[in-house]
Structure formats: C-alpha cells, structure tokens
Amino acid sequence: MNNLYQTQEAKILSAKMVSDDTMIFRFYFVDRKLQNQFAFLPGQFMQIGLAGWGECPISICSSPKNSKEYLELAIRNVGVLTEHLHKLKAGDLVQLRGPFGNGFDVDKFKDKPLILIGGGCGFIPLRPLIIDYLAGRLENTILQLFYGCLNEKTLLFKDEHAVWNRHADFDIALEKPSASWKGAKGLVTNLIKENKKITPNSVAVLVGPPKMYKFVIEELKKKKIKDENIYLSLERKMYCGAGVCQHCAIGPYYVCKDGPVFSWDQIKDIPEVI
C-alpha cells in the first residue's frame, strides 16, 4: 500500500536569500526516476521536512515546465523547522512529499484578462503563473500584476521585476518604504482602486494574508468582477495533506486537498473563512 506520509530525499542545488527573511531553494530528487516523473500545477504545494524537525507546507514557486529537472520553494523563516532549513546549503538533503492540492485551473482563466494580486510572501505561488504567461503557455489576453509588500527588503524576485515590467502591467505598493522609494506607498488595495484598466470580464487571483483578501475583494466587486472569477489561495495549518488530520478544514472543505485554491463563489458564505 502506498504510504501517503512517505517522504523522498531531495538535494539542494542552490539556496539564496531573496529578501531579508525568505530563501529560495532549488531541489532535485535524489532518485532521478522520481524527478523525471515529477509533475505539478501552479498553485500546488509540497510538504518539506527535516528528520527530527517535522514538515510544513510550502507552495512551489518554479514553473511546471522545469519539473523534470528541479523544483523551487521560497521559504520564509518563521519557525523552528524553517530556521533549520535556512541553515542549509547546496548539496544538503531534505525530505519532500507532494505535490498536494488542486492548483490553479488555468483553463478557467482562458481568453480573459488575468489579474494577479499578491501580498507579502503570498506572492510566491503566483510566480509559476507569471513564468507560464511570459512563456506564452497561458491563453490570457493581458496580464496585470499587483504586488503589495512591507518594504524594499521584503520584496521578492527582484531580479525578475524588469522582465515582468516589460511584458505585463506591474505595480508595486510598499507599506513602509525607505525614503528613496519612488513607487506607490500604502496598500495593494489602493493600486486596484486607482487602476482604470481593470475590466469586469477579468479573472483575478489573490494570494496573501486574509486581511488583504477582504479589502481587495471589495475593490474587485466594485469593478464588477464576478465571484466565480475571483480565486484565492488559502493557508492553514496542516499535517497529512489528504483531508484526514482535520487541521485545515473550512466549511465542508479541506484546504489541503479541495484547495488551496478556491473561487470566492465557493467559499464566500463559510463563516470566518478569511
């Protein structure tokens, strides 16, 4: 019988700090056959673990097109396990299992303007979608990116911003920027409120803290975007990844297997869901 909890050894190809608390790791499975068969969807996540320190769920931030060579996870240092992970370097081993979750159903986004809205480290799972859009693998008419962050230090994927800017409308708002910051100040909500290009037929994908969801959804509703075209990725504590341990339950769903991506239409009436 397949053991759902069975982890696989993965080796770190590279590890680099991308903001003051987040490190991007590139991994490949020690078992080459496994890497060759590995496939995932943008928006899915892995359970990463270290012997003796447990596991935690992390969204995959590389593109599915490279899945046969490697996968990338951006890991923020917030707890004991992540602290141990941050001490690792190229060549070190970790445990991986997955992918888990439903991921983004990009077929549903087709032929519509795509709006990606990320807050803080919530921006991480959006990156595979951006990469795929830039590579022409998403059939969306235009791409608009909105990124809200605390300050310059916590901004992720800075090396890639120039490319994104060239091919998409890319707006950043910083809550507490340094004096030299020339861009927008404040919350990502303001960027959306002030944007004149957002059309009612758009699909919006939101990833970030629950506080952001509430206000951003309000703005999107004002722009007449339909509930079924607003997608959000939820975060909950989880252990098993198969809807058994109960930690990630919301309404009748489990974030680990029915999510993490839900349409607003699906979950808007579940009490205290965001």
Add this chain to the structure above:
Amino acid sequence: MNQKELEKIFKFLGRQWQIFAPQLEGDNLAISAVENFAEIDWSGEIPLETWKKFLIPSEERLFVFDSQKSIETLPEIQKNALWGVNVLDLKAITLIDQVFGKDPYYQKRRSNSLLIGYSGGLESDYKKYKVLSHNLEENVLEHLAFDIFIVKLKNGQVKLYSGSRRGQETLDKSGAKDYENIEFAGPVPEKGTDKRMLSLMDKMEKSYGTKIWKDLDKICIACGKCAINCPTCFCFDVVDKSDPKDCSRCRNATTCFYNDFSLVAGGHKELDKVKQKIYFWYAHKFIRIPFEYNLPGCVGCGRCTRVCPVGIKLNDVLAEVGKTKEKKVIVKPIKLKT
C-alpha cells in the same frame, strides 16, 4: 445455538487471538483482555471507553530516520479479537474504515483485528441510544463492517452471523454450523442519504453566529473530553522527535479543542475562541463527514454527553441547531459522493 456452543467458539478463538471484551471492573464497564467466558459483560451497555484504542492508538510511530531517509515502521501487533462491539461502535468503525482506507498503519491494525459485534436484542439498544434516526431495519447488519455478529435472543438462545470471508472461515473452523452469512453492502443504506442528516447539515452550516454557539462559548471549557471519548473522532498531529537516539516521526492524537490545534508559527490561531472550537467539532460530525462520505459523523453513542464536565448535551445542542431558520444557502451546491 445456546450459550455453551458460544463458549466453545470463544475458546477456539482464544487459541489464536487475544480476546478483548466489555467487562465490569467495579462499577465501570471497561474494555479489556478476557481469559474466561464468564467475565464478559452481556448487558449491551456502551462502555465509556471506545474501541478506537485498538485501531487508532493515541501515539503511532510512522517512520524512523536514517539521515533524511524515512523508513516506514508499520506496527508489529498481535492478533486481537474485539468481542462484543455494539452496533453503534461498529458504525463508527465502518466510518473510520472509510477515512483511513488508504492508510497502511491503520490497515495493518485493522487486518489484525477480528471484529465480533454483539446485540442483546437490537430494539432496546436503539431506544436507549437514539440520536440520529437509527431505526432497526432488517438490513442494519449489511451496512456494518464486522467479521462475526452475535445476537442474544429473548429466549436466551444465540443467533450468529458472519460478515466477511474471514468471519466465515473462523466460524467454520470453530465448528459452528448454524450461522447466516451477511454480504457487506457498503456503508450507505440503499434508501440513500439519511434525510435527517441532510437537514441537520444544512442547518449546522447556517447556525454559526446564532445564540446556541454564543451560549456554548460561555459554558464549554474546551477540555476536549467529548472528542477523546468519541468513537468517530480521530484528529491528529504529525510530530517529530529530534532525540538523536530515537529520531522519528509520529502521529499523535489531538482534539480540535486544544490550543495548539490551529496554532501556526508566528502565533496566529484560526480557532481561537471556544465557540469556534466547539462549532468546528460539530461541523466535523454534521457537515464534513456527511459531505465527504454520505454518512452521519455521529453514531449516537452518547459518550460525549456522559463525559462533559459542564453538562453539555449533544441532543440539546442539535435540537437548538434544528431551530435555525432557513435564511440563505451557505454552501452550494451540496454535492454528495455516492
């Protein structure tokens, strides 16, 4: 069949299996190992303790580690015969079988456990423990997981059923001839989804924020006793031991009432207030399990009510929830797997 013949079967089983059965220890009805047939309690009362300790232990080692390799540690367990499991507890096991259907640790324990159900005349059992609509129908046994089932008839005679190939083989080997075989027809009755379950599910979804949960917020002390004693509760954490001598990953039972249940790094707790916790518990029984398995998540054993230190009664809570007005549809559409 009479008592004497049943005792023969008991003795036959005892040669291969460690038999556990309800027995009176002082005033307390316990589930423990029995050597003598005479020790078994036949009252049909529901022991406070559940049978889940044999199938979902409160701590289970999943792996040991060699560097970052995880080496599976399936349980080395003896063959247990669980004798005298009442219908409601069999219902619970039938449900748990669904939930842990793909879990190799559970399956190993389950395959080493011979399930022997017992009813001292079903009707009276049902009158006593009526929570959901358990009507005694002819085909109750068809939807229960068991190997052997014993019914004590009013005239003191015993009727035996087998409910699996293993049960059949065991009875044959024991020399029992007079038994009926029941083919397991899956956990969901033919008449389809339980109507009361559906209506309760709907009302449970709409009731959050109503008075009953505000009241429970003040009364419940979130001790978790109801969950620990409930035969359909199985929440767990997966926790590592970083002890260099015993570096391993374990699955430990928990309850949704405990403070660390939803606590994440950084200090945020999704379930912070008591009303959130107790609603989450009820939602598991009356929303999530029905939604996923098309079965009620509560078998109506009454244990939660018996153990609650502040006197919260499940039936009373459900009655209040049942009064919830149909305001709006919360989760739509309700898709049930069949």
